[in-house]
Amino acid sequence: MVNLSEVTFAYDQDIVIQNLTLTIDRGSFTAVIGPNGAGKSTVLKLIAGLLTPRTGTVMVSGQDVRTARLGGLIGYVPQNYGKNVCGFPATVEEVVRLGTIAGQHDRHFSQSAVNHIVNHMLELVGCQGIRKKRIGDLSGGQQQRVMVARALAGNPELLLLDEPTSGVDYEASEKIYELLGQLNQNLDVTVIMVSHDIEKATHWADKVACINRGLCFFGDSQEFNLNHIQSRHLWFYNG
Ligand SMILES: Nc1ncnc2c1ncn2[C@@H]1O[C@H](COP(=O)(O)OP(=O)(O)OP(=O)(O)O)[C@@H](O)[C@H]1O
C-alpha cells in the first residue's frame, strides 16, 4: 500500500529523515513510535503527499503519492489540529461534510447520501450532540474526534493519523482505537497511526515502526512487545 524508498527530507538545511526505506502492506495496521522530534509527523506528511522528499520516492497504492492523494485514497488526521482552528467559523457537521468531498472524486453523492455519511461518522466518534457547535469552540479532544470523523467521511483506503488520541479522554480514546481496529479488520482500511501510547498502540496495531530520523525497528507488534526494552534502546540510541 505504501512504499518509501531511500527517502531523505530536510526542512531548509536540517536533514530530519535520512535514507528511509519502508514498505507497509495493504490491510495492515501500523503504529509509528519514537521520541519527540524524531520525524514521525514528517514521515506521515511525506506519505500524505503534503511534503516532497529531497531524494527517494513515496508511492501509495502503486502510484505517485500526489496522484493517490488527488484520487481520494488517503485520509489524514494531523497532529494538534485544534491549534489551527481557533476562530474557524465552520460547525462540526460542516467540517465532516467537507470530508465527504474526498470520497466523491469519481462519483457524485446525493444530498441525502452525504447527510447519511455525516450522521454516521458523527455517531461513530460520539459527536452527534455537538454537531452544531463551531469547531473552534470545542475542547482539544472533541476537535480530535471531529477530525477522525472528517477523515473517515472520505472513505479512504489508507488512513494516516498523527496522535489521534492525544488530549482525548480514556473512554473516547478507547472508542477511537476500537473504531480504527474495526475499520482495519472489517473494511480493510490500511491504518498508519503515530502514537506515544506505546502499550495501547501496539495492542491494536499488528505492525510497529520505530522512527528516529531513520527506521530503527519494523516488525510485528507481538515481536516488538516481547523485545520492548531492547527496542526502546534501539530507537533512542540510533541517530
Ligand atoms: N515546519 C518545520 N520547519 C522546520 N523544522 C521543522 C518543521 N516541522 C518539524 N521540524 C523539525 O523536524 C524535526 C522532526 O519533527 P517532527 O514534527 O516530524 O517530529 P515528531 O517525531 O513528530 O515529534 P513529536 O513526537 O514531538 O510530535 C524536529 O527537529 C522539528 O523541529
Ligand SMILES: [Mg+2]
Ligand atoms: Mg509529531
